[in-house]
Amino acid sequence: MHNIGILGAGLIGASWASFFAAKGLKVRIYDVNSEVKENALQTANDNLQRLVNLKMLTSKAAKTGQQNLQTVDSMKALLTDMDYVQESVVEDYAIKADVYREFEQYASLSTILASSSSGLLMTRMQSVMKHPARALIAHPFNPPHLIPLVELVPGEQTASSIIDTVKTFFVQLGKHPVVLNKEVQGHIANRLAAAIWRESLALLDEEVASVEDIDAALCQGPGLRWAMMGQHLIYELGGGEGGYQKFFDTIGASFEEYWKDMQDWTTIPEAVKQKAVAGTQAYLEQKNRSEWTAWRDQKLAQIQQVLSEE
Template structure:
């Protein structure tokens, strides 16, 4: 049965969420304070729709025409069965926005934040019903990348976690439950760890920006599209699996870990990275790179599907 889903904040992330929810057959009411908010969201949805159709993710009866837009987040949240907040990544702004949504949404409705690193326990400081609030952090673009990180706070109920996990599964996402609040959640911290070492190697003159990217994209990145680091190393252990890997390769890996760098993003390091990325991108604009990425993501999603 179609539900009314509210998307509060209809920028790049929110509009992408809206496209996915619409494709799965829901009605979507969105809100964004930007004067161009509605035009941007509708344009994004229209552009994303052919890709969602190509992937076979558009449910019977689903349509972009089931999208409504409101300037007032209260109007969008009114009567919603699920709320996905994707406003600015500023704690103080989210605290006030969550209080507004909490007052407007039905009492049993789960309210999820797309925040990439903030803590839901702090975001809900002014909420009357913090027990129904969670982090539901997607990866960009949400209408394509399956992962959603679900994080509860110190006042979030187990029922809200279960409801959020079930809802995300129902729209084709792959939710994971993060059991303890940490800044940046899990996937972003893993990304940061890898990027930290890539920056260190560039700053030390070991490798260029382009070759550091190639070392991931044409090597472990291809395996990581199918399985994470633990299962990857389980296979690396041969017939003995992870136990064999730990006993035979573990000491070498420990020595690499001990030698990892801890760079600082000084102005000089920042400029080195910016210049290296500009050289790697060449004449390709951001829009060109986004289109190329999305085409390749479709191929990867098709190949990786069970």
């Protein structure tokens, strides 16, 4: 697959465009909002230069990537002779239905449609399609041009060969795809993140600690291990010679006690939202938002460089 279409050019779409262009692929960008589309082109170009500054891309590759980026003015122009489309439009079933119907008017039967949806179900989205077998979810973690994870989620009508093709495609591009055996709202990563976020808010609401200290407890402790290992391997090693079974036998009961007094909110209380927003203002006293973003990107690049070493 050499010709990549970006359908929906907001924050995620622009980052996807940066990623594909950095890999030497030809990228077309389309959004119904012409201003958003042009901003995405500029953002993608800027991201390529940032990748050079982060030593994740050569100047020559960045120049090639910038030359391979273009915007188009219609869905037909986007889809003509297109191999793969990464859709990142609004998280709304009705809007996606309209987009998918138009996609089928112009896309060849060999064109793969991958959605960036963070939580919607492909089975429902592909139900409006005449040829749904080539549609799947390929959900990135933000920002896609820096973070390797992509979650591949088939719908009930997605062909297994399409999942295999897209997985191979992303592996070749340096991504780390994971494949879900069945659909679930939020997929894997956001469900894990949702559980941590809820408890982070609960600790703040109960005045256990400040926003900064709750965040520090996460990133200065378990977060360092999570950069290398998932929770299962962490506890396998944490059990010593007895492994995971010993961890269950000796420490599992303690975790059961923690679970008993954790919050089980299914909606976020308004007062907690206000506490969280107010608490995060301390961060902006240290750096402004753009400075934090640049800091984040630099650290992400450095972490990946370390992890890529044998």
